[in-house]
Amino acid sequence: MDRDIRTTEDVLRLLDSLFAPDADRWTDDAGSWWDGFYADRSKPVPFFVDKPDENLVAYLDRGLITPGRALDLGCGPGRNALHLASLGFEVDAVDLSPAAIAWAEDRAREAGAWIRFHRGDAFALTGTALNGPYDLIYDSGCFHHLPPHRRISYLALLDQRLAPGGHFALTCFAAGGMGSELGDQEFYRQARLHGGLAYTPESLRWVFSDLEEVELRRMHDEPAQSPCFGEPFLWTALFRRNGRP
Template identity: 35%
Template sequence: MSTSQPGSGQEFWDGRYRESTRIWSGEANVALVRLAGDLPPGRALDLGCGEGADVVWLAGRGWTVTGVDISPVALGRAGEHAREAGVADRVRFERHELGLSFPEGEYDLVTASFLHTPDDSMPRERVLRQAAAATAPGGVLLVIGHAGHPEWQPDHAHADMRLPSPREVLESLELPEGAWEVLAAEEHERKQRKPDGTEGVRTDNALMIRRR
C-alpha cells in the first residue's frame, strides 16, 4: 500500500469519481480483451484500475489480480464490483501514487491503460519502466493509450498532454536488446459516448511485449 500523503492527484480523481456513481462504462477495455484474452491465467497487475472493470474481467478468466489506483473512491467501487461479480477472492486493491510508490512483486501480466496526465504530476515513462521491471520472465506487458484527442474535444483542451505512439513507448522503456519480444504495436478504433450522449469513435493504441 502507498504511504504517500494525499496530494492534488488524489484530490482531483476523488472529486472526479464523486461526480457520478459510475464514470466509466463498466466494460473491460476492448484492447485488453482482444490482446490478452488467450493468455494463460497467472498473476496480473492493473495500473490505474479505476472502478475495476479490467480487474474483474481478468479475475473472471482465472487470473489473480492486483488493482492499483490513486483514488480511494475508485478503489472502493472496484472492490464492490469485484464482490458483485463473485471474484473478490481473486483480487486485491492497493492505493499507490505512481511515481512515488509501486506495488511489490513480479507478475505474468502487467497492464497500464490510459496513464495520461496533462502535467508532470506522474512521471509516466518512469512508471512504465517500473511496470516492465515488474513483469516476470515469460510474462507480458500491455500498455494502452490514446492515439489522439477526440474530434469532439476543443483543440486547446489538454493541448499539453503528450500522447506517444507504440513505437515511442517502446523506445522510452529502454529495454535491454534482445530481452523482449514485440507481440503487438498498433492503433485501433473504439466507440465512446460523447458528452452530449451520442456515440463517437476514438482512436487508441496498444503496445504488447513479452519478456523472454
C-alpha cells in the same frame, strides 16, 4: 538556501513540483482531484462503463496472454481488473483515488471477485503491497498522464515487477486522436501537462525498446451495445519481456 538534491528521486520530485497544480492529477497527493472526477458515477465518461478493454479481451481470446499474476495500474473503477479476475488471474489493482478504489471494490463485491486493491502511488508502493513478479502488467489510461521525467520511474517499475517472459499491455492517447502533441521540453517551459500526452507508435516503441513488441494498433471503436470498451483515439500495445517464465 535549499540544497536538497542528492539522489535521482530528489531530482524527479523537484521536477514533479514544476507541474503543480497539474501534478495533483498523478502524484501520491492526487486523491482530491481524482475523487472529484469519480464522485458522480453516472457521468457520461466513456471508461466509467463496466466493460473490459476490447484489446485485453482480444489478447486473451487469441491466447497471447494466459492467466497468472496480474497488476492493473491506474485501475479506476476496476473494469479490467474484474475481467482478469473472472478468468482466473490473481490480480493486484492500484489507483491514486480512494473514490475509484471504493467504486472498484463495490463492483468486485457485486461480482463475487477477489482482487487486492491498493490506494496509492504505484512507484512508491513496495514490499508486500506490490511485490510481483507479475505475468501481466496492464495500464489503461495511466501512462499518458505522467510527465516525461516519470517515464524513468515507470520503466523502473516494469523492470522490477514484470516477470521474465511476462507481458506489458498499454492503452494511451494517440497522436492525432487525443492528448497534447507538444515536445517533451515544452511541457517544462509551460509547466502544464494539458490533460495528457499523446504518443506516436514510434515514440512508444522507443520508450519501451527494452521489451519485445507483440502488437501495436489503434483501439477498435466499439458500439454502445458491445460487451467491450473501445475508443479509436487510443493506442493499444502489447509487449513481452524476454526471458523464460
